[in-house]
Amino acid sequence: MIITFRRQWEVLPRSLQIILGRLALVVPQMFGVLLVTFFLIRLLPGDPAVLLLGNMATPEAVEQLRDRLGLNDSIWTQFLVYCGNVLHGDLGVSIFTSNPVTVDLMERGPATIELIFYGMILTVVIGVAVAVISVRKPGGTVDIVSRFYGLAAGAIPDFWIGLILIYVFFTLLGWAAAPFGRIDVFLNAPPPVTGFYTIDALLAGDFDAFRSAAGRLVLPVITLAIVNAGGLMKMTQSVFSGVWESDFVRHARACGVPERVIMRAALRNSLPPIITMIGFLVGFLLGAAVLVETIFSWGGLGQYAVQAVMNSDYPALQGFILVAAAFTLLVYLVVDILYELVDPRIKV
């Protein structure tokens, strides 16, 4: 049985082996994440039923809720019930919005994903471009600027630089769009297809909406990129300079291989660590989005989480961190798979 299984495994194509192997690892990770989110709310001092109902609740109401929430069962039964609920997509009901948390999160998710998506693209473009130029022209302007930037970027708080950008580009210069949400209040949001306002507006052929949505994205995306590109840049610099000074690049140049081809080979060779770093970036961006969304009244998951913190809305908070962790794990999964796919030397 085991032998036939192994034989079947070995005839699978390499890419499929990588993907299946990684998927098997996600199950225990998700289980751990569920464990942490479940016990996080257990850390609450006092009775969750009282917290949910507020101090004015009658003892009967509290007892009833305790019963309904299953708080009178053993902790492991409660955990199993919680896992079951999550698997059915039931994350409880938000105290503040009184909607199911799942519905709230689904509604706000695309806003955050759109922000992170563009933030990520700009971060990678800035980080990698600056790193490559500074390695190829050591001592040049870009190299010197990159040194200061690399040092400063890690020290700049994202919420602060966002405010400064608003002050300079909206209040003082009037160049940027108002920092109030994803689209002008007088415009209708485009009909949702992908959830990205920019793409949906183009699909609907509504160019006013597109201009407004794209304009609103500029400052928050720049904020995310300024703060996060520094780390990626430093990392790319060190990897790429190692490759750029390596023997095979020197050999290729001695053989008269065109610079453009050498660049491609060198970049491809520095790719694996960069991909890993980009995976970590998603986690950072998700955390940064919480702060950036608050500043720009973005109305995404981050702002929802901040609201939950302010209002002690624990089901909403629990739902958010579960989704945040699941999303991060998903990204790590994709990154790991890509990592192994681009580097043929890795044995599965």
Added chain:
Amino acid sequence: MTSFGFALRRPAAIIGLSLLFLQIVLIIFAPAVSPYSPTEADPLASLLPPSSTHWLGTDISGMDILSRIIFATRINLLISITSVALAFVIGVPLGLLVGYYRGFLSGLIMRIFDFVQAFPIFVLGMALVSVMGQEIWNVATVLAVLFIPIFARLIRAEVLSLRERPFVAAARCSGATDVDIMFRHLLPNALMPAMVQVSISIGMAILLTAGLSFIGAGVRMPTPEWGLMVSSGAQQMILGVWWVSLFPGLAIVLAVLCFALLGDVVRDLMDPMKAQQFARDPEIDLQPIGDNR
């Protein structure tokens, strides 16, 4: 003092050390150097721009921003340094144990670290602080919890490679106990990356503390805290009142920069290869760490 002299030959080290010195002075002499009380509101002096009476202006309740920035150094550095110290004191022995004894329990601890680190760090910090209650000590504890896996992993990785080295076998043959081997032979040799991480983590802790306060999940008004101060000016920034948020943010940048620079210096000092590059002075002797010379 040779390593101190070595550090002084680098501009980054000079800037880092002076910033650190400045912060220490501000922490000790806060009441003496700040012109006003950090928590006393003056409704008549609300939102005054920087002037000769209020160098950095006043916030919406008329509190002097310079004084608040100075006093906030205490809170911010207290939280950051406490949290990193806690994480170091717990994480380092934990990493040592987990690296040295590789049994079921060690595996379990590593899996717990995996679970904790699956969450984006700011998101988990936010949730933990809001669940535990928004007090200064809770912020420090939460940050410590978030940093413990980082230190434990660094030490574990070093120990895993060191424990196979001949000097460990030699120590064991000469009758050293497990505790001896771990703390006298492995620890001094495994400590370097963790030492560098201390400085980096303090910077991270300053940013996280400020971020948590900014969204209302950290310390509360009227406690002087940099993130809280930035947030108290966020509403007026758009109306052109720039000084309330700008200056506390600059304080954060300088504080984090200081620890980042010091981290670089520590790393270069502890990396013999790098240190030799910088050492032009033959008097500088680079001593190996620990008692296995």
